[in-house]
Amino acid sequence: MIFQNSTIDMALLPKAEEVELTPIEKDYLKVMRLEWLLISGILLLASGFLVFIVPPFQTFPGYIFIIAAFILIIVFYYILQTLAFKKRAYALREKDIIYQNGIIIQQTSICPFNRIQNSSVSTGPFERKYGLATLHLFTAGTSGADLHIKGLKESDAQSIKEWIAKKTADEEPATA
Amino acid sequence: MKNQQPPDWHLPQRQSASGLLIILYKAVITFVKAIWPVLVIILFRESSNKSGYLQVLVAVIGIIVLVSSLVNFYYFRFFIQQDDMVFRKGLINKKIITIPLKNIQAVHIEQTWMHQLFKIARVKIDTAGSDKAEATIDAIAIDKASMLRTYLMENEKMDSNDITKPVVTPLISLSIADVIKMGLTANHIQTFFIILAFTMSMYQNLEDIFGNIINRMLEESSSLITFTTSVLLSLAVFVLVISIVVSLLRMALLYFNFQLSGAEKGFRIRSGLTSIRQNLVPFSKIQYISWKANWVRRKLNIYVLEFHQANVEENKKTQKALVPVLNNVAFEKLVAPYHPEIFQGEHSEHQIHRAYALRRLFIIGLPLGLAFTSLAWIFIPYYAFSFLLWLPIIYFSSMVFQKIYRLYINDDALQIYSGIWGREIQLLQWYKIQKIGLHQSPWQRKNNIANIVLYTAGGHIRIPYIDLDLANEIKNYALYKIESSQKNWL
Numbered sequence: 001m002i003f004q005n006s007t008i009d010m011a012l013l014p015k016a017e018e019v020e021l022t023p024i025e026k027d028y029l030k031v032m033r034l035e036w037l038l039i040s041g042i043l044l045l046a047s048g049f050l051v052f053i054v055p056p057f058q059t060f061p062g063y064i065f066i067i068a069a070f071i072l073i074i075v076f077y078y079i080l081q082t083l084a085f086k087k088r089a090y091a092l093r094e095k096d097i098i099y100q101n102g103i104i105i106q107q108t109s110i111c112p113f114n115r116i117q118n119s120s121v122s123t124g125p126f127e128r129k130y131g132l133a134t135l136h137l138f139t140a141g142t143s144g145a146d147l148h149i150k151g152l153k154e155s156d157a158q159s160i161k162e163w164i165a166k167k168t169a170d171e172e173p174a175t176a
Numbered sequence: 177m178k179n180q181q182p183p184d185w186h187l188p189q190r191q192s193a194s195g196l197l198i199i200l201y202k203a204v205i206t207f208v209k210a211i212w213p214v215l216v217i218i219l220f221r222e223s224s225n226k227s228g229y230l231q232v233l234v235a236v237i238g239i240i241v242l243v244s245s246l247v248n249f250y251y252f253r254f255f256i257q258q259d260d261m262v263f264r265k266g267l268i269n270k271k272i273i274t275i276p277l278k279n280i281q282a283v284h285i286e287q288t289w290m291h292q293l294f295k296i297a298r299v300k301i302d303t304a305g306s307d308k309a310e311a312t313i314d315a316i317a318i319d320k321a322s323m324l325r326t327y328l329m330e331n332e333k334m335d336s337n338d339i340t341k342p343v344v345t346p347l348i349s350l351s352i353a354d355v356i357k358m359g360l361t362a363n364h365i366q367t368f369f370i371i372l373a374f375t376m377s378m379y380q381n382l383e384d385i386f387g388n389i390i391n392r393m394l395e396e397s398s399s400l401i402t403f404t405t406s407v408l409l410s411l412a413v414f415v416l417v418i419s420i421v422v423s424l425l426r427m428a429l430l431y432f433n434f435q436l437s438g439a440e441k442g443f444r445i446r447s448g449l450t451s452i453r454q455n456l457v458p459f460s461k462i463q464y465i466s467w468k469a470n471w472v473r474r475k476l477n478i479y480v481l482e483f484h485q486a487n488v489e490e491n492k493k494t495q496k497a498l499v500p501v502l503n504n505v506a507f508e509k510l511v512a513p514y515h516p517e518i519f520q521g522e523h524s525e526h527q528i529h530r531a532y533a534l535r536r537l538f539i540i541g542l543p544l545g546l547a548f549t550s551l552a553w554i555f556i557p558y559y560a561f562s563f564l565l566w567l568p569i570i571y572f573s574s575m576v577f578q579k580i581y582r583l584y585i586n587d588d589a590l591q592i593y594s595g596i597w598g599r600e601i602q603l604l605q606w607y608k609i610q611k612i613g614l615h616q617s618p619w620q621r622k623n624n625i626a627n628i629v630l631y632t633a634g635g636h637i638r639i640p641y642i643d644l645d646l647a648n649e650i651k652n653y654a655l656y657k658i659e660s661s662q663k664n665w666l
Contacts, residue, residue, distance in 0.1 A: 013652045095659040106621065108614040110651065112658045115610045115665070140486060140666070141610035145631035 014093070016110055021089035021100055027130040028151030032081045034126045040074045090149055092160065095167070097137065099149055111147050113167040115139050121157045133157040137164070182323040188253040188264070194294040195315020196249055201290060202314070203245040207238055213381055220386075254313060261301065261328065263311065275301065275311055281461060281486075283325040287318070288451035297321040301328070347443075348499065348506045350434040358431055358500055359424030361472045367426065368419045431500055438509065443483070445497060457497050459513045460666060461485045463634030464604040467501065471597040478502050481510055484634030486666055515605050518584040518591040526583040529625050529641040533575040541570035583639060585650070588657075592639065606657035608632050608665050614647055630654070633665065 047070050051057045057066050083103045091098045096112040116137050123133045133154040137147040152160070183189065191199075208215065211234060218230055253264040261280070263273040282302040291297055297318045301311035316324070350358075383391070432449035442458040467481040483497040501507045511517060545566040552560040573596050584591040592602045613629035620626060626647035628639040639650075 008656075010649055010653065013656050015648065015652055016655060017648050017651075096655060102615070104618065106616045109611060110613075110655060111611045112655060114659065139610040139631070140633040141631035142633065142635050144613075144629075144636065145611045145633075147611070 016093070016096075016098060016108075019091045019093060019098060021091045021098065023089045024085075024149070024151030025130075025132055025153055028127075028132055029082075029085050030130060031124075031126045031132060031151070032085060034129075036074070036078055036081060039077065043070060043073065085151075088149075088151065090152075092163075097147065097160075097164070099147055109147055111137055111139060113164050115141075116164055116168055119161045119164055121154070121161055123154060127154075131155075135160055182327065183320065185256040185324065185327055188255045191249060191252055191313060191315045192294075192296045192317050192320075195296055196246075197294065198288075198290050198296070198315050199245050199249050200242070203241050207241045211237065213384060256327075261311070273311060277328065280328055282456045282458065283328050284456065285318075285321050285325065285454050286451065291315070291318075292452070299324060345439075346435060346437045347509050348434070348436040348501070350431055350500065350502075354500070354502055355428055355431050355434075356424065357476075357478070357502070359427035360420065361470070361476060361478060362423035362427055363470050364416070364419040364423055367423045368415065371418065371422055430498070434500065436499055436510075438513075443497075443510075445499065455497055457483050457485060460664070462514050463608045463632040463665070464602060464637065465511060465514055466600060466602040467507075468600045469598050474595075474599050477504070479507070481507070484632070486633035511603065515589045515603060517603065518586050518589060521586060523584045523586040526585065526642065526646060528578055528581045528583075528639075529623075529643070530578060531623070531625070532578040532641045533571055535619070535641070536574040537567060537571040541567050545570075578641075583642070590650075592637065602637055604630065604632065604637055606654050607661040607663050608634075609654055609658055610665075612651050612654055614651055616644075 047066050051063060051066055054062075056062045080103060084101070087103060087106065088099075088101045090100070095114070096110050098108065098110050100106065100108045117140050118138050120136045120138075121133050122136065127133060127150075131154050132150075133152055133156075135147075135149045135152055135157045137149075139145045139147075149157075214230060214234060218234065247267050248265065251265065251267050255262055256277070257274075259277050261275045261277060263271075263275075265271045265273070280301055284300040284302060286298045286300065287296075288298075294315075295318050296315045299313040299316055299321050313321075429449050431447055433452075434445075434447040436443055436445050438444075441460075442456060445453075445455040445457065447453055462483045463486055464484045465481065466484065467479040469477075469479045473479065479501045481499045481501050483499070485497060499510060501510065508516070545564055548563040548566060549560050552563050576596050577594065580593070580595060582593040584593070589603060589605045591604075592600075594600055609630050609632055611631040613631065615627045615629065616625070620641075624644040625641055626644050627641065628647050628650055630637045630639075639647075642650075
């Protein structure tokens with residue numbers, strides 16, 4: 001044991017790292033692709049405008065540069081999305097929620113229910129198309145202490161939200 | 177001492193009439209700050225014909241600012257309605273702010289020199305919410321202010337009402353010698369950069385107005401001086417003296433007349449040279465404590481302690497509860513109400529991984545070093561390689577950081593001891609944590625190392641490069657403490 005002086009047995013504590021995480025909904029990748037299409041479209045318009053107002057980009061080496069930059073950015077963004085999608089997973093435990101994400105740096109965030117101040121569920125237009133939603137959990141912590149879980153089924157997000165609300169309400173008499 | 181009857185707070189109250197002067201003063205200051213370059217142009221370029229338009233423009237803006245601040249003053253009301261404190265503002269843009277009394281965390285009373293002159297004060301109401309900047313009464317008679325505070329603190333169940341009671345024991349009061357000591361031991365390099373930044377922005381502003389005149393003047397005067405060693409030396413001494421003087425002034429502004437007293441449920445801090453600030457720190461609001469010293473102060477055993485409170489925005493310097501500590505006796509009394517230092521009882525001790533220095537060199541040292549060097553190569557090829565000195569600096573400072581870093585853990589709290597030249601110590605109780613993050617880069621995953629981030633309502637604490645097993649145990653133990661704790665973190 002590393003904590004020598006602990007009055008409780010560390011081995012008996014629940015281990016958050018052994019919990020099996022649920023990946024986010026597969027349909028969320030489609031939402032990400034739609035976002036990719038939208039961003040690529042906007043970028044295409046922007047580069048078109050750039051070519052239009054900057055004459056050097058209209059001649060030979062210039063437009064090659066623009067096209068290459070455009071393709072590089074959208075391909076890179078596409079790969080980034082795929083990786084990000086694969087890394088996102090979550091798990092609910094009796095007293096806290098675990099969320100994992102991060103493309104290169106893997107980040108595991110754990111938020112105990114009795115520290116959640118309020119929660120909400122939001123749906124964007126692309127998410128609504130596939131019946132998905134984002135769950136927002138807010139703690140009293142300063143920057144970076146909130147949790148946003150994208151790509152949940154809307155019904156799941158709602159029921160998790162209600163479950164947490166019930167849990168925090170149960171805790172209330174103890175802390176008051 | 178006159179025993180005045182407290183006003184009925186349920187009736188809408190206006191700000192103090194003498195406060196009008198302060199509000200006008202504030203309006204003039206904001207006005208001048210916003211358009212001073214234009215004002216300078218008007219003053220110095222009278223010959224130009226266009227300045228007539230400018231003067232009209234300035235006058236119009238001035239009148240708008242003046243009228244709007246008068247209107248704001250006239251239509252401002254505050255009162256208590258049932259269980260809420262209500263502010264009503266504005267004529268055209270009406271605004272009603274309602275703050276539930278039970279959400280009021282603290283009531284601050286502040287006095288600038290103008291307030292002191294008219295025996296009035298500014299009252300700031302600190303809430304658990306975020307838009308607390310709105311809950312400010314700019315001018316209210318000083319005795320009314322303290323009655324309002326008493327009323328507000330009596331009406332809520334918060335523990336903090338005890339701090340307002342007069343039974344307080346002074347723990348720290350700084351003498352002028354102490355303030356001078358703080359000034360002399362301040363970080364003069366930091367001060368120098370502040371002055372530099374200030375001078376640069378002033379120079380830029382002046383250049384915008386006067387064009388090249390300043391540049392030419394500087395060039396002419398500098399060509400008169402030949403840069404001998406003695407000139408350079410006296411220039412260095414001049415810069416040093418200026419830095420020290422400004423450091424002294426900064427410390428005087430912060431800590432002049434500094435007094436900290438303790439009551440049953442919190443600390444009361446009072447300080448200020450030109451304006452008196454009062455800051456209440458209820459024990460329950462303290463999320464974690466840190467204390468810092470630069471290299472010189474460490475040698476003299478002078479620390480600046482900070483109470484990281486809930487809901488105080490991290491970057492707002494004025495609201496920070498900073499306490500200069502010049503002796504050990506007072507120090508223990510400051511920390512003890514939160515949690516005594518961990519060395520004193522049973523604890524376990526941990527270090528960060530030895531690979532830290534090499535990884536820092538690899539991740540931060542190399543990319544930046546190469547970027548600087550190649551950039552320098554374009555402009556000053558002969559000196560470019562001196563930028564490679566960055567590499568050993570990063571490596572050795574990281575090595576020292578790793579050697580000194582210690583993490584102490586006991587059942588209720590953890591304490592971090594760190595620093596390269598100076599020292600910083602952080603003390604955090606487990607149950608104050610809001611969220612836990614465990615971060616791993618691919619390299620760290622391969623080598624079973626992790627970074628831990630502990631988020632609290634007063635800021636976050638990062639523990640880099642510890643063994644994954646230890647990180648997991650910290651995480652699981654912290655969760656256990658948070659989830660089983662009956663104590664309220666606020």
